[in-house]
Amino acid sequence: MSNSTDFKLDSGFFKGSNAEWVARKDAITPRGVAVGQSFYADKALNAELWDIEGRRYIDFGSGIAVLNTGHRHPKIVAAIKEQLDHFTHTAYQVVPYASYVSLAEKIAQRAPGKSTKKVTFFTTGAEAVENAVKIARSYTGRPGVIAFNGAFHGRTFFSMALTGKVMPYKRGFGPFPGDVYHAVFPNPLHGVTTEDALASLAQLFKNDIDPARVAAFIFEPVQGEGGFNPAPADFVEGLRKIADEHGILLIVDEIQTGFARTGKLFASQAYNVEFDLMTFAKSLAGGMPLSGVCGRADVMDAPQPGGLGGTYAGNPLAVAAAHAVLDIIDTEKLEERAVVLGDRLKARLNGLKTKVPTIADVRGPGSMVAVEFLDPKTHAPDADFTKRVQAEALARGLMVLVCGVYGNVVRFLHPLTIEDTVFNEGLDILEAAILAA
Template sequence: MDFPSVSQSISFVHPISLTHGKNAEVWDVDAKRYIDFVGGIGVLNLGHCHPKIVAAICEQAQRMTHYAFNAAPHVPYQRFIERLAAFIPVSYPVSGMLTNSGAEAAENALKIVRGHTGKSAVIAFDGAFHGRTLATLNLNGKVAPYKQKVGSLPGPVFHLPYPSADNGVSTAEALKAMDRLFSVEIDIDEVACFIIEPVQGEGGFLALDVEFAQALRRLCDDKGIVLIIDEIQSGFGRTGQRFAFSRLGIEPDLLLLGKSIAGGVPLGAVVGRKALMDTLPKGGLGGTYSGNPLACAAGLATLDEMTDANLAAWGEQYSVALLTRYEQWQAQKLSPYLGRLTGVGAMRGIELLTPEGKPATAQMAQLLASARERGLLLMPSGKARHIIRLLAPLTIEPEVLNEGLDILEACLASL
């Protein structure tokens, strides 16, 4: 597709132009219907145009469309941040700030950590993705395409292997790499924070090893290092519970949020321990659009739907349907390229591998095109872009989910 007024540095997975959507379905300019397993890359856990979110936006638009919260506080921001703090399952009182995006939340978290610790060194992980802004690029555990031709990046940032049963890296291997890092690269006393995703999104839907997560939490407690957990993609019910860190048996010091926080309206947040969040001087945090009233109204409507009962039911329906179908495909030996199922809950990826065990990137390109032709939108992930990222709305109707899986099955069988 060629849009002369759009930067050619922006790429498209699917060469179509969408006009509207409803829950897990979208339509293009030719009125062709697609089942959406992309969900705005994890933004639409409640689907396209959820009626309660649309109603909340419309109602708020008649009251106030914008005010800068740091100029004069407005009620939607106050209400939403209070509800959000109560929604986060941690043992300590939560405070925070709202942002325009997940990347902006990550940027502000780095500012907060520097102010609190007086240190600047950050440890991130291979395969990580934390945003496209200049500072977050350096956190990402992947060069192409994000870091190419950008030049020197803010630092210092160091990377460790990400331990997961989904990528074959063990806790022992990751801890050994950490020992080497602190012996060779940097003194542990100079480290300000670790930043980690409990389930990597861009990295291929890799679920963090529980043993490593708990060892990391103990290390941070012992050494006074801040632990930042990035739940921008894994949060708000995607793994079957409010946040994925709960399955690890740990709590973050700072939590990064975005994507499905407000039903498709741009909003993010960095929240955490009050002692951290209050570190910077007055005026050190804020932003013109951060916590826009329309976004906050959408966020409040989103939280209304994010009950534990709903999340459990949606996650069970989604994961059971997918697991059942995947096991059938394996038993049938549906495709020589069908690899492992990665992730947890309703945050799942399907790996495509050649018979030699190499990433099947050519087959992924074929699969994306054939699925789109049949009316299913998919998204790749992983270092080699060989893992199908499945991010259908949690609210997808069972018959639509099965229809989408039928298409995926047919496309896999034709590889």
């Protein structure tokens, strides 16, 4: 094996203008991979990012909720470097490693609920969702799965079927796997109550699927792509009751909500409900690809040996990063920090309501905050105003993400490690952007 140390990345990687790279991207990658920005990253640290032309941006998107611990946290970088000196891959199912088992123990110990739990790791959030459904079907012997409108559970075929939003995720990709159904998710701003949502399940049982054929309900404690809509406590309790009545498992999808984002390690800790299975991913490994399923031990043990796994599932570099992430959450008190930052953001947004009547709602637990814009005269979703806010913010150096079934919600996913000075700067830019829009 060569001992040469003069290897470098393609020298063209960091050179050229943003416009040149956009042209190269358009020529070589398909349009189905939508890219939100027209600039290319060069370096990043905590909540700041610089493009290849030297422009600085404050990152309130965190790679879609992946960087709760910020870009390149020193502890995460150190953990990955240390693992690199041991090995980068064995395939856990071929040659196991202790760090995987230890991380599983940590997740199980901190997961909500009193039941004895087991944990397995995968690579992506969609992969975790699909495996949770596999486990539920194996345990119950039933095929059906019920998700909710506005849900996002991934882009693979089965997770896409679970996703409750057509554009841009479903158009042109059908037919989808069978035995997937959608019920109504509560949305008080748009007149959908908990009673409406639970009643929609009763209608499904009458019109579409016998509850005796349903393996699981799956829901997000705060809908992500659907508009950062929190699940009311009485809805979750009602869902648990219906599940128990019919022998249905309850899967909570914590992929976007997990790892201190909502002010708790897992958002589902806010409910007085036991969940059978939980999916997680995104901020678990600080930017490294890692996901997993945690659940009741008896349920998790349902699939036969070899029924779960994956070549890259539980990659050792990602596992090392995840150990560091859990340590950072504890030592830097990020659960408490999420509440402090979120309260400051919500106060700033609520303070603008008298000046900006288009602001219809400011919501979300901890730092999983959203602002929804409606036309003040018609109360119709105002996607155009939302796009202008996003564009105005970006022009001033702040990246924010848009979500919601109608594209009229700005969601905020700033790193929980963000410095106060940078956070305040971001809030000032956000306020200016909303007022200018």
